[in-house]
Amino acid sequence: MSFAYSVTDLRRIEREALAGGLPLMERAGRAAADFLGRRLGRDRKILILAGPGNNGGDALVTARYLFQAGYLVEVVTPALAQRPYSGDAERAWLGWLAAGGQAAADFDQTGDYGAVVDGLFGIGLDRPLTGEYVRLVERIDQLNRPVLALDVPSGVLADSGAVPGAAIRANWTLAMLAPSRGLFTGAALDRVGELHCATLGVEPDQRGLHPLPVLAQAPETCRRLLRRQDSHKGSYGSVQILGGNDGMVGAALLAGRAAVAVGCGRVSLGLLARNPPSVDPLQPELMLHGPGLLPAGDIAVVGPGLGQDATARRVLAERIEAPQSLLLDADALNLLAKQPALRTALRQRQAPTLLTPHPTEAARLLDCATAEVQAQRFEAVQKLAETFAAIVVLKGAGSLIASRETCAINHSGGPALANAGQGDALAGLLAGLWAQGLAAFEAATIAVWLHGRCCDTLLARQPGRLAVSASAIIAESVEQLGLALEPPAS
The missing domain is CATH 3.40.1190.20 (Ribokinase)
Incomplete structure (x- = not known):
């Protein structure tokens, strides 16, 4: 039987793994790159959307691994001018630049992209998307290209499954560590697509956690x-x-x-x-x-x-x-x-x-x-x-x-x-x-x-x-x- 977790529990799992020295962002980016690598040929350009937080950091590591594997990669960072990164996400940003990568604040609507990676907002989002992010989501939808969402489709609230405004419509969602409970219920189900999970080598200590059983198979x-x-x-x-x-x-x-x-x-x-x-x-x-x-x-x-x-x-x-x-x-x-x-x-x-x-x-x-x-x-x-x-x-x-x-x-x-x-x-x-x-x-x-x-x-x-x-x-x-x-x- 599989389990889903509240955002509070996922944050705790993440903190304990980081305290143990595990490079979660590096592993998450590698997992996402491997996921796409099994589904796309190297002749296809991949559009990476990197948001202002750790979800954006995961996306930047994904971009670096794909780029180093020979893929054509285009990175879009809408909040680039605001220097959005700190901590692990900043290291991911510097790693992307050191690998020879570049970033822009927008993308070409007529670009021939093989897939899109959504790393705009992760499990911490608790409000509707606004402003430039709404317009970005709408334009991604118009591209009509396969989308891989990291952790949760941006605009979906990971704790509830609610979609209070614009949201990415993913073909695949790759949850990191463990899936959030909102991915399994309500309006989220029209946005998640195929749900996959990368555990990143972490076995959560269930003490103090409240995992919810997911009835995907016979109880x-x-x-x-x-x-x-x-x-x-x-x-x-x-x-x-x-x-x-x-x-x-x-x-x-x-x-x-x-x-x-x-x-x-x-x-x-x-x-x-x-x-x-x-x-x-x-x-x-x-x-x-x-x-x-x-x-x-x-x-x-x-x-x-x-x-x-x-x-x-x-x-x-x-x-x-x-x-x-x-x-x-x-x-x-x-x-x-x-x-x-x-x-x-x-x-x-x-x-x-x-x-x-x-x-x-x-x-x-x-x-x-x-x-x-x-x-x-x-x-x-x-x-x-x-x-x-x-x-x-x-x-x-x-x-x-x-x-x-x-x-x-x-x-x-x-x-x-x-x-x-x-x-x-x-x-x-x-x-x-x-x-x-x-x-x-x-x-x-x-x-x-x-x-x-x-x-x-x-x-x-x-x-x-x-x-x-x-x-x-x-x-x-x-x-x-x-x-x-x-x-x-x-």
Whole structure:
């Protein structure tokens, strides 16, 4: 499993490595030069953008190594007249000049560049780009050339993943030492391109650090789902799904089918529609009832197709008071945001609670704008977990899973999941896994990874496909979960 770090933690790793005498800037520049050298022929000119700080120093060392290897290199230092460098970055600047290099404050828009190296601003940027840097980023975008970003695409905030203004759109991002957490979530995902990491020979001492697991592969906890020979349906839990109001029965059916697909022992639906179906012909294993006639269940899911009428409010209030594990999604979250008494009751629950908001639902729960949630996704998910004493999945690009103690980042899936029914499918996958004896946080990490993994696999089988339906995800989840449960290769 890989990890991502806050900027505070990365600074600490960097300080300790420098205190140990490691030449980090020299190693970073060499790593970036080697990275490009494996991808470009020596007949291509490379444009190097060197900013005013240590990120610019990394870029200057990169320029020197490429130049000495025979590449045509053009260095642009926008703040050159201000003598921007000090410390290691100044030594990198002097090393570039000593090697015979030159620098300019601008570049030729018609230049035939094979690639661009973005070394303008690194992980320390905490504000929007302004002035000449905005114009520079816009002109780089117009070049339409491959871009390698060092550490983080300039304009992306490394700690949050927010893009508050202009930002480099990279084809590759080469993180130094370890990746920052913002590279995996939010608007950053449209700027990072392929993410690679150069550790620079540093093994971080994890004591005092707070690394966040990145779910790019099957979580190790998947193997806790392996079954005993001596078992029966009661061994694998039961899920109740309450929702399916008029015109929205399909949402509850999707959630129920997903719970069955991942092996839940028994799944019952409490449908609020006035004339609900009595059977699901595509999944007859589901037991369909009215909301007041459900058999007992280990996990209650409230929200898929719930609506916000008086019956929906009553069902939600009853389930919050019930002594069973509870997952709230969709309109259950919207009702929660509107009803202070429900929020108070939820905070007082003793049984485990799990919330799965998308950014706008999270904003309603936090009484802020959606843009605020997206600008600070880590802070938002943590605040929700603390406020409601719950495990929280903040959905979206780079979904986050948080408890009051920890957080994980999902790195599977993509924009092909942006269509109706995906939240219902995810809720069902999560509840079906949770019911089988996993802790809520474990179930959430597996379900979110699995949901995205199914999307990735389906897209790989059919390149060019724009969207993947929730029904297709549910069908694929059987195979992908099975693969995750296979023993590792010896």
